[in-house]
Amino acid sequence: MSSQDTSSSIGSSAAAQALLRGLRSLALLRESKIAIAGIALVGFWIVVALLAPLVAPFPPNAQIQPFAAPLSAAPDGGIFLLGTDQLGRDILSRVMWGARTVLFFAPLATLSAYVVGIVMGLAAGYFGGLVDDVLSRISDIILSFPVLVLYILIIATIGASGINIIIAVTFASAPGVMRIVRGLVLDLRTRNYVAAAQTRGESPWYIMLIEILPNARGPLIVDGCLRIGYVIITIGVLGFLGLGLPPPDPDWGGMINEARALALAFPHMTVIPCIAISTLVLGFNLLADGIREVSLHD
Amino acid sequence: MLLFITKRFGLMLLTMLIVSLLLFVLLELQPGSVATKVLGLYSSEEHRTLWLEANGYLDPLWTRYLSWLGGMLTGDFGESIRFKTPVADVLWPRLWNTAILAFWTFAILVPLSLTLGVLAGMREGSALDRAISITSIITTSVPEFASAVFLSAIFVFSLGLLPGTSGMTDGFDPLQLFLPVMVLILYDVGYVTRMTRASMAEVMTTPYIRTAVLKGLPFKRVVFRHALRNALIAPFTVIMLQVNWLLSGVIVVEFFFAYKGFGSLLLEASLNQDIFLIEACTMVAVFVAVTTQTLADIGYTYLNPRIRLA
Numbered sequence: 001m002s003s004q005d006t007s008s009s010i011g012s013s014a015a016a017q018a019l020l021r022g023l024r025s026l027a028l029l030r031e032s033k034i035a036i037a038g039i040a041l042v043g044f045w046i047v048v049a050l051l052a053p054l055v056a057p058f059p060p061n062a063q064i065q066p067f068a069a070p071l072s073a074a075p076d077g078g079i080f081l082l083g084t085d086q087l088g089r090d091i092l093s094r095v096m097w098g099a100r101t102v103l104f105f106a107p108l109a110t111l112s113a114y115v116v117g118i119v120m121g122l123a124a125g126y127f128g129g130l131v132d133d134v135l136s137r138i139s140d141i142i143l144s145f146p147v148l149v150l151y152i153l154i155i156a157t158i159g160a161s162g163i164n165i166i167i168a169v170t171f172a173s174a175p176g177v178m179r180i181v182r183g184l185v186l187d188l189r190t191r192n193y194v195a196a197a198q199t200r201g202e203s204p205w206y207i208m209l210i211e212i213l214p215n216a217r218g219p220l221i222v223d224g225c226l227r228i229g230y231v232i233i234t235i236g237v238l239g240f241l242g243l244g245l246p247p248p249d250p251d252w253g254g255m256i257n258e259a260r261a262l263a264l265a266f267p268h269m270t271v272i273p274c275i276a277i278s279t280l281v282l283g284f285n286l287l288a289d290g291i292r293e294v295s296l297h298d
Numbered sequence: 299m300l301l302f303i304t305k306r307f308g309l310m311l312l313t314m315l316i317v318s319l320l321l322f323v324l325l326e327l328q329p330g331s332v333a334t335k336v337l338g339l340y341s342s343e344e345h346r347t348l349w350l351e352a353n354g355y356l357d358p359l360w361t362r363y364l365s366w367l368g369g370m371l372t373g374d375f376g377e378s379i380r381f382k383t384p385v386a387d388v389l390w391p392r393l394w395n396t397a398i399l400a401f402w403t404f405a406i407l408v409p410l411s412l413t414l415g416v417l418a419g420m421r422e423g424s425a426l427d428r429a430i431s432i433t434s435i436i437t438t439s440v441p442e443f444a445s446a447v448f449l450s451a452i453f454v455f456s457l458g459l460l461p462g463t464s465g466m467t468d469g470f471d472p473l474q475l476f477l478p479v480m481v482l483i484l485y486d487v488g489y490v491t492r493m494t495r496a497s498m499a500e501v502m503t504t505p506y507i508r509t510a511v512l513k514g515l516p517f518k519r520v521v522f523r524h525a526l527r528n529a530l531i532a533p534f535t536v537i538m539l540q541v542n543w544l545l546s547g548v549i550v551v552e553f554f555f556a557y558k559g560f561g562s563l564l565l566e567a568s569l570n571q572d573i574f575l576i577e578a579c580t581m582v583a584v585f586v587a588v589t590t591q592t593l594a595d596i597g598y599t600y601l602n603p604r605i606r607l608a
Contacts, residue, residue, distance in 0.1 A: 034432075144313050145584055145587065146542050148549050149584075157324065236441055236443065240554075267447075270447045277441060278444050281439040
């Protein structure tokens with residue numbers, strides 16, 4: 001009983017230390033203007049997503065008045081700041097609610113790809129041999145597909161829905177994550193602390209997850225930011241091609257797809273969601289660049 | 299070297315073979331569903347059974363796979379459900395259209411991004427380097443469909459300079475190629491530039507370049523005669539691998555501009571469950587991707603003497 005207590009208190013102090021270290025490296029990011037710009041853009045959209053139910057001027061799916069231009073007055077009070085779409089839905093409100101959709105699915109899909117990719121990469125790098133051969137071959141084959149072809153095949157086969165998008169992203173992105181993790185593990189497993197843990201008789205998965213993985217976090221964080229940006233683009237592309245989340249719930253790619261035929265007459269319907277997705281992706285890419293810059297200075 | 303090339307091509311064939319098997323299992327494992335797709339949802343049970351019998355679908359899976367593979371290799375891809383013609387009749391003209399698109403994209407992309415990358419990387423940290431690097435982050439952050447929307451809003455809606463669709467309905471029109479090519483370049487140029495910049499910047503810090511500068515060679519001569527050769531090895535691979543990305547970008551761009559190419563064909567086939575067309579398109583896409591990956595590998599090894607001799 002007492003030994004359990006000490007181990008848990010050691011665990012919590014280690015967690016506190018890790019938190020402190022994380023905060024300190026976050027403070028370091030202040031030195032990079034690029035990182036600050038990235039945090040500002042991503043932060044802006046997170047705030048918009050969180051506050052959408054409170055500040056969106058209209059319900060996102062309410063069909064009020066079609067083809068209203070930006071800044072025109074709504075029939076029963078209020079203003080369509082960014083105009084309405086072909087069904088008369090307020091574009092500003094839909095963009096705000098769309099931020100919730102994308103900021104829910106993109107991190108979740110990326111996380112899922114990371115969990116699978118990290119487990120595969122740890123196993124391939126640590127065990128080597130046959131495990132490595134099999135896992136590497138599988139990911140080579142998946143990566144040999146042009147990525148959008150893979151998405152279209154998967155979504156056309158299993159159907160378009162939120163969960164299927166997460167499955168497709170995991171399937172297509174995990175091999176890339178695996179390659180990075182595998183490369184890092186091949187380097188880290190020769191370190192003394194790994195040999196020490198092996199001598200203590202720790203289990204392989206304990207060594208991989210507790211000893212090796214935390215030391216591989218640097219490159220993984222940078223890659224994670226870039227990958228979230230890429231997953232946001234993917235979700236947007238799928239929506240744009242009509243393979244994304246089913247209507248009517250607002251999704252940026254879907255908004256562009258629905259208004260596409262009218263884009264040349266009413267450009268605001270497509271331009272606004274495009275600005276939204278581009279700035280969000282830009283935020284993550286700037287953040288990745290800033291983190292890389294700061295980590296190189298250390 | 300010869301052994302390496304043979305090995306790489308062997309690996310490529312193996313990959314293609316596995317992909318073909320997976321594709322076949324994914325789409326044709328159950329003959330019943332193939333018959334439904336070909337004959338439509340409202341076809342009669344009897345009709346489907348007759349069709350299955352006539353087309354050899356009652357044979358075991360392996361026999362069917364081998365004869366399907368034979369068809370693929372000899373260019374007999376079956377019949378398109380949607381176009382009611384042999385797949386090959388639709389596929390090759392569409393592929394040609396995409397090749398035109400890809401040619402112009404690469405013809406502009408490669409010199410442009412190499413120049414920008416070398417300019418940025420030759421003096422790391424300079425104002426020009428910062429400007430080029432930030433611009434590349436911005437252009438890679440804008441997805442293809444978004445830059446297509448932006449460029450259309452500017453050049454088609456506001457200025458009225460260019461056609462908004464590229465269907466080429468009245469014969470081939472170079473003006474209609476302008477926007478699709480521009481969108482593809484915008485998305486890819488940032489990445490290739492950044493890779494070239496990184497490679498150039500790394501070469502510029504090596505001792506042999508420092509020696510060349512210190513012994514008083516003009517900076518231009520150091521860059522052109524000494525640095526470029528080594529700095530362009532890595533971008534070669536990156537450019538070859540862009541073909542894989544381009545195949546994805548082409549789907550979006552062709553769909554947006556209604557361009558009758560390979561990408562829009564693949565999308566149309568998938569949306570309509572046009573099963574034999576999907577199979578042919580996917581195999582062609584994977585073939586192009588795997589071939590360029592193999593050539594990139596071989597080229598990289600050939601260009602880099604340190605690897606070549608080892």
